[in-house]
Amino acid sequence: MTSERVVRVVCHYRDASLLERVIATFRKLLIDINWIYGRLVNDAGLYEVYLGVKDHHNFLAAVLDLSKIVNVIRVEILNNVDLIDLRDKGIFNDLMHTRSETFIVYIPQIGSTKCYSWGEECG
Amino acid sequence: MVTGAKLVVEALKREGVKVIFGIPGLSNMAIYDELYDYISNEEIRHILMRHEQGAAHAADGYARITGRPGVCTATSGPGTMNLVTGLITAYWDNSPVVAITGQVPRAVIGRKAFQEADVLGVMQHIAKYVVQLKDAKEIPLWIKNAFYIASTGKPGPVVVDIPRDLLMAEVDDIVWADEPLIDGYKPFKDNIRDEDIDKAIDILVNAERPLILAGSGVMWSGASEELIKLSELLLCPIVSTLLGKAAVPHDYPLYLGVVGYYGRAEANMALLESDAILVVGARLSDRTIPTFKDLQEGGRRIIIINIDPTDIKKLPIDVDVKICGDVKVALRALLNRILNISHNSSRYNWISRIKELKEFYAKYYYVEDDEFGLKPWKVLKTIREVLPPDAIVTTGVGQHQMWIANFWDVLQPRTLLTSGGMGTMGFGLPAAIGAKVARPDKVVVDLDGDGSFLMTMNNLAVTIEENLPILVVIFDNRSLGLVRQVQRMFFRGRVVGVDFGSSPDYVKLAESFGAIGYDVGSYEDLKTAVRRSINDAITSVIRVPTYRGELALPTLPPGGSLKEVILYDVRKGS
Numbered sequence: 156m157t158s159e160r161v162v163r164v165v166c167h168y169r170d171a172s173l174l175e176r177v178i179a180t181f182r183k184l185l186i187d188i189n190w191i192y193g194r195l196v197n198d199a200g201l202y203e204v205y206l207g208v209k210d211h212h213n214f215l216a217a218v219l220d221l222s223k224i225v226n227v228i229r230v231e232i233l234n235n236v237d238l239i240d241l242r243d244k245g246i247f248n249d250l251m252h253t254r255s256e257t258f259i260v261y262i263p264q265i266g267s268t269k270c271y272s273w274g275e276e277c278g
Numbered sequence: 279m280v281t282g283a284k285l286v287v288e289a290l291k292r293e294g295v296k297v298i299f300g301i302p303g304l305s306n307m308a309i310y311d312e313l314y315d316y317i318s319n320e321e322i323r324h325i326l327m328r329h330e331q332g333a334a335h336a337a338d339g340y341a342r343i344t345g346r347p348g349v350c351t352a353t354s355g356p357g358t359m360n361l362v363t364g365l366i367t368a369y370w371d372n373s374p375v376v377a378i379t380g381q382v383p384r385a386v387i388g389r390k391a392f393q394e395a396d397v398l399g400v401m402q403h404i405a406k407y408v409v410q411l412k413d414a415k416e417i418p419l420w421i422k423n424a425f426y427i428a429s430t431g432k433p434g435p436v437v438v439d440i441p442r443d444l445l446m447a448e449v450d451d452i453v454w455a456d457e458p459l460i461d462g463y464k465p466f467k468d469n470i471r472d473e474d475i476d477k478a479i480d481i482l483v484n485a486e487r488p489l490i491l492a493g494s495g496v497m498w499s500g501a502s503e504e505l506i507k508l509s510e511l512l513l514c515p516i517v518s519t520l521l522g523k524a525a526v527p528h529d530y531p532l533y534l535g536v537v538g539y540y541g542r543a544e545a546n547m548a549l550l551e552s553d554a555i556l557v558v559g560a561r562l563s564d565r566t567i568p569t570f571k572d573l574q575e576g577g578r579r580i581i582i583i584n585i586d587p588t589d590i591k592k593l594p595i596d597v598d599v600k601i602c603g604d605v606k607v608a609l610r611a612l613l614n615r616i617l618n619i620s621h622n623s624s625r626y627n628w629i630s631r632i633k634e635l636k637e638f639y640a641k642y643y644y645v646e647d648d649e650f651g652l653k654p655w656k657v658l659k660t661i662r663e664v665l666p667p668d669a670i671v672t673t674g675v676g677q678h679q680m681w682i683a684n685f686w687d688v689l690q691p692r693t694l695l696t697s698g699g700m701g702t703m704g705f706g707l708p709a710a711i712g713a714k715v716a717r718p719d720k721v722v723v724d725l726d727g728d729g730s731f732l733m734t735m736n737n738l739a740v741t742i743e744e745n746l747p748i749l750v751v752i753f754d755n756r757s758l759g760l761v762r763q764v765q766r767m768f769f770r771g772r773v774v775g776v777d778f779g780s781s782p783d784y785v786k787l788a789e790s791f792g793a794i795g796y797d798v799g800s801y802e803d804l805k806t807a808v809r810r811s812i813n814d815a816i817t818s819v820i821r822v823p824t825y826r827g828e829l830a831l832p833t834l835p836p837g838g839s840l841k842e843v844i845l846y847d848v849r850k851g852s
């Protein structure tokens with residue numbers, strides 16, 4: 156199986172087209188998205204999106220493009236993530252009873268991320 | 279209390295907008311109603327284009343000449359969708375355009391309402407940014423933001439989509455924005471480090487065969503003077519991209535021409551023979567560098583200056599020195615450094631080699647007349663001789679554009695406008711209109727193909743009613759020449775779907791719009807027609823009959839290397 160890359164996009168929400176643009180950045184570079192989740196962080200519109208994408212020779216190009224989309228504050232490549240299987244935690248039991256897949260949440264580990272903002276490497 | 283529409287027009291005026299290219303309809307009519315007074319007072323000029331594609335190209339042409347955002351407007355649905363080709367053309371060439379589009383009222387958005395189009399959905403992929411407004415109070419800030427986004431960093435088109443109910447809404451406590459405010463937007467910052475400048479100079483001074491490749495960034499940052507100065511000091515020849523051609527006066531003896539797919543052979547050869555290259559404001563598209571192996575081979579040292587760091591980081595090559603910043607600022611830093619060191623760049627061998635390459639290839643290009651009629655290079659030379667040096671030229675897309683790429687002499691910066699990245703047929707005439715509005719004092723010429731011209735020629739009417747005399751020269755080969763050429767050369771000669779069975783009489787066509795038409799049969803006729811049309815100061819259309827089998831050469835085979843340059847037609851005739 157192709158290995159997966161995980162990114163976190165920190166951005167500013169005005170309307171849902173933000174998510175379309177984030178997804179389309181990968182689509183335009185022929186990169187498949189395995190999973191995605193995101194949430195509004197605060198009332199000021201701060202938003203974070205996590206994506207697991209299939210590794211691809213265009214991956215870095217997509218991250219760089221993403222990092223210079225209007226409303227995107229920064230993009231982090233999460234090189235090391237802790238996986239929490241929600242089934243193990245007894246969450247979403249109903250759903251999981253009927254399916255064999257796990258539902259995994261990815262928690263970034265501090266210090267193992269690479270971050271880009273408007274094309275520049277950041278913190 | 280004022281309406282949202284009034285806020286739009288007033289905000290545009292506050293941004294210094296003097297002209298709007300557009301077409302009204304149900305959803306932007308409220309804006310036109312407010313424009314009425316501004317037009318009557320001659321504060322803002324409205325140019326009624328004949329198709330919205332033309333409005334976007336005209337705004338783009340205006341922007342490319344002035345360096346400031348050009349503005350266009352369209353109604354919802356079909357009007358806005360007609361902008362698409364023009365906006366993506368501006369986006370691919372980094373031209374700042376602001377499009378104000380009317381949208382259906384919010385109450386019916388998403389209901390397949392009359393003349394509704396998903397503007398966010400469409401434009402987010404073909405423009406630098408699109409915003410749909412949610413409240414009339416947002417109008418002043420978002421007009422300011424749109425201009426800021428369009429003109430900073432890497433410039434590009436921005437669409438402000440305004441539902442009709444917001445245009446009609448009454449607003450009290452208006453807040454005028456002094457500064458833009460956009461969460462998550464940063465213009466690229468200059469990050470020009472002394473150590474990179476030193477390293478770049480070290481490479482360039484010590485190279486035996488250095489070369490500068492100039493891109494459109496030189497034009498956008500107005501750095502032609504700095505570029506030439508650096509080339510002079512380093513004795514470093516210059517090649518350019520198609521768009522970068524507009525940044526280099528061609529009477530500069532160390533300029534070799536456009537590099538790439540349809541570039542000059544000597545420019546391609548110089549690139550292949552160079553041992554160090556300074557890429558200035560060019561993203562190295564597939565048209566300029568069809569295969570990166572050409573650039574990477576032979577241990578050539580590579581220095582790149584680009585405002586957009588991602589343009590450098592995305593390249594699949596090793597770059598020795600990356601200088602992220604505005605081209606003008608970076609070139610000045612290089613100049614300062616070189617003026618402070620002692621160096622002795624004689625480069626006798628390299629300069630002799632450059633001369634030799636120029637002379638060698640010239641004999642393939644400048645073939646005198648044969649039985650196949652007027653020669654494109656000579657047509658261009660004839661026109662060049664009659665036009666003033668600061669005349670502005672626009673083009674369509676096709677063989678004629680490639681002839682211009684290779685045989686048109688740009689004598690002053692920013693006098694050539696062409697659709698480089700998108701290759702959009704139909705760009706020429708409306709872009710010329712935008713250029714003429716920006717610089718009415720200059721002669722503006724659209725050097726066009728018949729196929730390209732026919733796509734947006736409805737805008738001839740605009741040039742007459744707005745008193746914007748433009749000279750249109752049509753290379754009339756009654757065919758989609760460039761496609762025909764590729765079919766002949768690379769699709770086993772199976773010419774299909776390209777030849778026009780019927781074409782208009784261009785003289786009558788011009789006359790029907792109130793313009794003057796000429797049909798020329800000789801270079802002398804052409805000269806006379808060009809002179810006359812400049813003197814008459816009325817739009818003229820000059821038809822130059824062009825042999826259908828004429829090729830745009832040099833070229834490369836599809837996906838080919840710069841080494842595989844094709845110089846002459848092995849199968850003369852069509």
Ligand SMILES: Cc1ncc(C[n+]2csc(CCOP(=O)(O)OP(=O)(O)O)c2C)c(N)n1
Pocket residue numbers: 674675676677678679701702703704726727728729730731753755757758759760761
């Ligand atoms: C809008 C658009 N449609 C199709 C093409 C593909 N295309 C590229 S060149 C060309 C032919 C252009 O014909 P013309 O304007 O007459 O120029 P010529 O090649 O004959 O000089 C075509 C169809 C394009 N570039 N743009």
